[in-house]
Amino acid sequence: xxxxxxxxxxxxxxxxxxxxxxxxxxxxxxxxxxxxxxxxxxxxxxxxxxxxxxxxxxxxxxxxxxxxxxxxxxxxxxxxxxxxxxxxxxxxxxxxxxxxxxxxxxxxxxxxxxxxxxxxxxxxxxxx
Numbered sequence: 677x678x679x680x681x682x683x684x685x686x687x688x689x690x691x692x693x694x695x696x697x698x699x700x701x702x703x704x705x706x707x708x709x710x711x712x713x714x715x716x717x718x719x720x721x722x723x724x725x726x727x728x729x730x731x732x733x734x735x736x737x738x739x740x741x742x743x744x745x746x747x748x749x750x751x752x753x754x755x756x757x758x759x760x761x762x763x764x765x766x767x768x769x770x771x772x773x774x775x776x777x778x779x780x781x782x783x784x785x786x787x788x789x790x791x792x793x794x795x796x797x798x799x800x801x802x803x804x
Contacts, residue, residue: 678772679780680797681723683743684790686711688735703738711739715746725751725782727775731759733786740784759785765792 686707691697703711724747730740732755740753758767763785775781783793795801 678775678777680772681718681725681780681782682790682793682797683714683739683782683784684787685731685733685735685739685784686714686742699733701733701735703735703742707735708738708742711742712746715743718743719747723747723782724780725749726778726780727751728753728782728784729756729759729771730784731755731761731763731786732757733760736760736784736786740782743782743784753784759783759789761786761789763789765789765796768793769796 686703687710688701688707689704691701725744728740728744728749728751730736730753736759737753737755744751744753756763756768756771758764758771772781785793
């Protein structure tokens with residue numbers, strides 16, 4: 677069975693022109709600290725990703741990289757457009773279905789995509 681660790685990117689700095697620069701927003705100091713704490717918790721739970729996929733937006737990439745550092749992992753982060761806001765869930769699910777069944781996957785993405793994926797993976801409806 678494939679194990680999936682799904683994370684929303686850490687808190688990002690605000691952009692003066694969010695429409696133009698949203699893709700390039702970086703994690704804030706608070707966001708980096710929170711991601712490091714999350715990484716420590718994942719390490720305590722013996723999470724050992726064999727596949728790491730992240731949205732191409734800077735804050736999601738930074739989140740994946742910080743988590744891998746906390747996990748002392750040298751797995752490469754693969755960037756998937758289907759993990760960006762408004763991404764193609766069908767493409768992501770297809771890619772997941774092509775992985776070996778013993779894969780341990782770390783996904784770094786955005787809301788509301790993370791909630792939608794969580795709902796699909798657990799079979800639970802999203803409230804609200």
